[in-house]
Amino acid sequence: MRTGQFEAREFAERRARVKAAMSKAGFDLLVVCDPANMDYLTGYKGWSFYVPQAVLVHAAEDKPIWIGRGQDAGAARITTDLPDAGIVPYPDDYVQNRRKHPMNFVADYIRGRGWQRAAIGVEADGYYFSMRAGDALRTDLPDARLRDCDHLVNWVRIVKSPAEIAHMREAARLVEAAMQTAIDRIASGVRQCDAVADIYHAQVAGTPEFGGDYTAICPLLPTGEGTGTPHLTWSDAPFKRGEATIIELAGSRKGYHCPMARTVHLGQPPQRLADTAKVVVEGLHAALGAVRPGATCAQVEAAWRRVIARHGIVKDSRIGYSIGIGYPPDWGEHTASLRPGDDTVLQPNMTFHCIPGIWQDGWGIEISAAFVVTDRGADRFSNFPDELVVKT
Amino acid sequence: MRTGQFEAREFAERRARVKAAMSKAGFDLLVVCDPANMDYLTGYKGWSFYVPQAVLVHAAEDKPIWIGRGQDAGAARITTDLPDAGIVPYPDDYVQNRRKHPMNFVADYIRGRGWQRAAIGVEADGYYFSMRAGDALRTDLPDARLRDCDHLVNWVRIVKSPAEIAHMREAARLVEAAMQTAIDRIASGVRQCDAVADIYHAQVAGTPEFGGDYTAICPLLPTGEGTGTPHLTWSDAPFKRGEATIIELAGSRKGYHCPMARTVHLGQPPQRLADTAKVVVEGLHAALGAVRPGATCAQVEAAWRRVIARHGIVKDSRIGYSIGIGYPPDWGEHTASLRPGDDTVLQPNMTFHCIPGIWQDGWGIEISAAFVVTDRGADRFSNFPDELVVKT
Numbered sequence: 001m002r003t004g005q006f007e008a009r010e011f012a013e014r015r016a017r018v019k020a021a022m023s024k025a026g027f028d029l030l031v032v033c034d035p036a037n038m039d040y041l042t043g044y045k046g047w048s049f050y051v052p053q054a055v056l057v058h059a060a061e062d063k064p065i066w067i068g069r070g071q072d073a074g075a076a077r078i079t080t081d082l083p084d085a086g087i088v089p090y091p092d093d094y095v096q097n098r099r100k101h102p103m104n105f106v107a108d109y110i111r112g113r114g115w116q117r118a119a120i121g122v123e124a125d126g127y128y129f130s131m132r133a134g135d136a137l138r139t140d141l142p143d144a145r146l147r148d149c150d151h152l153v154n155w156v157r158i159v160k161s162p163a164e165i166a167h168m169r170e171a172a173r174l175v176e177a178a179m180q181t182a183i184d185r186i187a188s189g190v191r192q193c194d195a196v197a198d199i200y201h202a203q204v205a206g207t208p209e210f211g212g213d214y215t216a217i218c219p220l221l222p223t224g225e226g227t228g229t230p231h232l233t234w235s236d237a238p239f240k241r242g243e244a245t246i247i248e249l250a251g252s253r254k255g256y257h258c259p260m261a262r263t264v265h266l267g268q269p270p271q272r273l274a275d276t277a278k279v280v281v282e283g284l285h286a287a288l289g290a291v292r293p294g295a296t297c298a299q300v301e302a303a304w305r306r307v308i309a310r311h312g313i314v315k316d317s318r319i320g321y322s323i324g325i326g327y328p329p330d331w332g333e334h335t336a337s338l339r340p341g342d343d344t345v346l347q348p349n350m351t352f353h354c355i356p357g358i359w360q361d362g363w364g365i366e367i368s369a370a371f372v373v374t375d376r377g378a379d380r381f382s383n384f385p386d387e388l389v390v391k392t
Numbered sequence: 393m394r395t396g397q398f399e400a401r402e403f404a405e406r407r408a409r410v411k412a413a414m415s416k417a418g419f420d421l422l423v424v425c426d427p428a429n430m431d432y433l434t435g436y437k438g439w440s441f442y443v444p445q446a447v448l449v450h451a452a453e454d455k456p457i458w459i460g461r462g463q464d465a466g467a468a469r470i471t472t473d474l475p476d477a478g479i480v481p482y483p484d485d486y487v488q489n490r491r492k493h494p495m496n497f498v499a500d501y502i503r504g505r506g507w508q509r510a511a512i513g514v515e516a517d518g519y520y521f522s523m524r525a526g527d528a529l530r531t532d533l534p535d536a537r538l539r540d541c542d543h544l545v546n547w548v549r550i551v552k553s554p555a556e557i558a559h560m561r562e563a564a565r566l567v568e569a570a571m572q573t574a575i576d577r578i579a580s581g582v583r584q585c586d587a588v589a590d591i592y593h594a595q596v597a598g599t600p601e602f603g604g605d606y607t608a609i610c611p612l613l614p615t616g617e618g619t620g621t622p623h624l625t626w627s628d629a630p631f632k633r634g635e636a637t638i639i640e641l642a643g644s645r646k647g648y649h650c651p652m653a654r655t656v657h658l659g660q661p662p663q664r665l666a667d668t669a670k671v672v673v674e675g676l677h678a679a680l681g682a683v684r685p686g687a688t689c690a691q692v693e694a695a696w697r698r699v700i701a702r703h704g705i706v707k708d709s710r711i712g713y714s715i716g717i718g719y720p721p722d723w724g725e726h727t728a729s730l731r732p733g734d735d736t737v738l739q740p741n742m743t744f745h746c747i748p749g750i751w752q753d754g755w756g757i758e759i760s761a762a763f764v765v766t767d768r769g770a771d772r773f774s775n776f777p778d779e780l781v782v783k784t
Contacts, residue, residue, distance in 0.1 A: 046624050046625070047623045073621070075624055078618060078621070096729060122523065130521055135526075200595075201593045229463060230464075233606060317484035329721075341485070
């Protein structure tokens, strides 16, 4: 066992589910370039996704085929269960070369296998599959029926196995420790970078039983007027009394993420922030209360929306998304969103991050919950108070 | 001054240089989606590149235009000098929606400005510009002359300003501290995750004068047989006596990176590793010695190659690349590479990471140097011993 993470049966089941979805969608071959999907299908790990690479899944093949940069083939041998014939390195001069592209090599491989007339699915809006990558495949495989697979593997990933949920429960321990560190360290006069240094330490050192992996998104830390927008990061300026800071971060265990967001105010908070915090928590709990197998994502969001409407708050962005394996730049799974119009039906062992953030002009608040759908409703991964943290 | 980082003159010069390159290449309009290029042109910062976003540069416009997700418009207002009319938010339901794509919105904006027949350059192989993004622009702008700009902004970035080099010199202080922490902490029986937790802490807490930003690549840490391949990351297993560990990491100051790689062996190293280390250092110094304005990237690599050939070592991958601003997943600039056939002529204030890694079957070594090209040759950013570190 070379992957050191899941049993062979787990990978066999994943591959069977993907092939069933391929059959249903009419694909003979998938070209998978999203690193989270490559990992899901093979166990492949390594920060090599900054160059083009792919896992091919062919309906008639027992195992997928990894194609990547020569120097990364060793990582495929170490982290996957693929046989040597299923690990196909491309020469280094394909890297960042104006005259040829790694997807030209992938197309050559596909032709070499006689698959050039296949119905080929690509992840047309996946990360690390550029316009040029798509054009290279289209140009080099003119007889293929090539089309977007619409995140086919992501949609298979949406229902988690017990082994995956076990990883996410461990990730929850990591994010609890990191968030507690953030709350403890954020104080007037402390440099933001010093608090974040300790947050990273907690994320990675983890517990005596297990450590943490890198997270797909770095700790987000809007502070002061920056809390009106969610994706700012830290500086080396000090935190200030009278200002709020939003912390959004995750723990990652073997690439599986459990995210969490909280908001800290240094000193007595403005009334509008304290009031909004109460509404957000009430709305969050209403959304979690609407979670059950058979409900839709839109129905979960509607439960939130009813609460905030009663308090005169309007929010036009989604309040959550499916989570699982994450690679930079995102721990979201790019499938179901908790928002109006999303008719995805909840099933047991789907996992979500419900993060109903409110961002106004120069102020905002985030209090979130990650959960797994069970027959009894939403089972939260983390045990952490749902409140605006006030440090006086 | 809202960007808090560079003077207005710096941005004016960058924009003028990009427009000159556009004029030469025959573009009226650039659609820039690489977050490093967006930052370079506007100062925009924020971990929002997990959704499509763009900076538009039009030849006839004084300032670029930022287009992004509604909730990130606040980050554009805080981090850039763009006027409100130049910050264009798209509605949240464009996010991860099968039926519409943010690039449909960008195309609508382009048509709204009357630019639908323009010669439009896109970063066809840039990060975060997917096949679907490209197809959306092509479909919605059928009368445009749309083509790959071949990393036009990256090529403008290749020569750094004094202010940029000052940031990289600060980043060098960060990477020195982080690498020293790695060397100090790697020891038999120590969990890899505990060493990496301290590495992250050093990268971010920085010095009393300034802190560090997130780096575009997480600390890479192949250990044991993993040193045969460069991009593996840590686990929570302990380091073992008798094994080597490769550390590749960077410091980042305001997004500007200074990378470094070193190799540590716990206990007396095998002779082949000790011997190879000497060759690598000799070859690295030969490459650095070949750096001067007017030399080509290929000539620098040839100086390395002559040394290793004399010792019977073959290496088929590039030994370095241009560096500067970095966003995940890469701190490389995707322009010049130190490799055969790259005829890029070195100029003063170009900056590179020379990393002549050797990866064999189950073992390897990396000892690297980041430098700026000056009239006197390569000026190294970091002051750190060039050697295989042996901890007995």
